Amino acid sequence: DAKTTQPPSMDCAEGRAANLPCNHSTISGNEYVYWYRQIHSQGPQYIIHGLKNNETNEMASLIITEDRKSSTLILPHATLRDTAVYYCIGPEIGTASKLTFGTGTRLQVTL
Amino acid sequence: DADVTQTPRNRITKTGKRIMLECSQTKGHDRMYWYRQDPGLGLRLIYYSFDVKDINKGEISDGYSVSRQAQAKFSLSLESAIPNQTALYFCATSDSGDHTGELFFGEGSRLTVL
Numbered sequence: 001d002a003k004t005t006q007p008p009s010m011d012c013a014e015g016r017a018a019n020l021p022c023n024h025s026t027i028s029g030n031e032y033v034y035w036y037r038q039i040h041s042q043g044p045q046y047i048i049h050g051l052k053n054n055e056t057n058e059m060a061s062l063i064i065t066e067d068r069k070s071s072t073l074i075l076p077h078a079t080l081r082d083t084a085v086y087y088c089i090g091p092e093i094g095t096a097s098k099l100t101f102g103t104g105t106r107l108q109v110t111l
Numbered sequence: 112d113a114d115v116t117q118t119p120r121n122r123i124t125k126t127g128k129r130i131m132l133e134c135s136q137t138k139g140h141d142r143m144y145w146y147r148q149d150p151g152l153g154l155r156l157i158y159y160s161f162d163v164k165d166i167n168k169g170e171i172s173d174g175y176s177v178s179r180q181a182q183a184k185f186s187l188s189l190e191s192a193i194p195n196q197t198a199l200y201f202c203a204t205s206d207s208g209d210h211t212g213e214l215f216f217g218e219g220s221r222l223t224v225l
Contacts, residue, residue, distance in 0.1 A: 034212040043115075043201050043216025044154070087153065089212070100170065101146075101154040 004088045009106040012082075018075040020105050022088030025069045033064060035073045037084040038104070044087065047073065078109045114138045117202050117217035125225050130189040132220045134202030141207040143185035144214065145169075145177060148199045157200075160185055161207065192224040 005023040012018040024033060034049040048055055048062045050071070055062045061074040075082050087104040115136045124130055134143065141162050146154040156169030158177040166177060174196060176188045189196055199221050203214040 032212055036214070041148075041199055041219060041221075043203070043218055044214070046213050046215070049212060100156055103151075103153045 004090055004102055006086070006088055006102065006105045008103065009108070011108050011110060012075075012078045014079055014109050014111055015077055018078040018082065018107055018109070020073040020075075020086050020088075020107065021070060022073070023070045024088070024090050027068055027090050029068075031090045033062070033068075033071050034089050035060070035062065036087045036089070036101070037082075038087070039081075039084040044101070047086075078107075080109050080111070083107060083109045113218065115202060115204055115215050115217040117200075117220045119220060120218065121221045123223045123225065124192055126191075126193055128192050128224075130192050130222065132187045132200055132202075132222070134185045134187070134217060136183050136202075136204045136215075138204055138215060139182075140204035140215070141182065142205045142211065143179065144203040144205070145175075145185065145187045146201045146203065147171065148201065148219075154201065157187065189222075192222075194224045197222060197224045 003026050032049050032051050035047040036044040037047055038044040047059050048057050050062045050064050064071045085104040085106050087101045089101055118133045144159040145157040147157055148154050155171050157171055157175050158169055159167050160179045163179050163182055178186050199219050201219050202217040205211050205214050
């Protein structure tokens, strides 16, 4: 699995875009980048994933740099309900993958 | 009903007792996982299974065992519980195709060992 590095915490004002960075400098060519979030002590929730191209779904957008060494999860209009811990992980698709989570980024959305 | 169901949701037990946490899923996924989360920390993988006859150790398997009784069921056992196994435990499932990194988690089982 790719080793990922995320800032421990971030703040964002409600209604503004939240941009959460992740470094994955050791990622290999066939490793996807996955993002999850965990609200309080609930089970983590899948948000989005990508390989090379930028991706967008109803929850967020994922921007992956051309060299694939880093990515940014964008919540375009953060709400208080987006307050959570966000995890970036890099499992290898199609192989026996140990899906390991780091400590993530704690995003606090404020009024 | 939840796609991934964990039982019990909360359990308090004493040191030395045998504990089983159960997980069942209705998603039809081949892959199942058990994770442990300690306060302020991320999730650590205990065991994972890619099908009924497949069991693999994760990062922190010591003191734990698992059983994959059927495709839909994956149980985690603590043969002799100790206080530092007090944690929040999550079961998860994933497909075996191109989206193996898309995990679906249960609501968690909070275990306290006194």
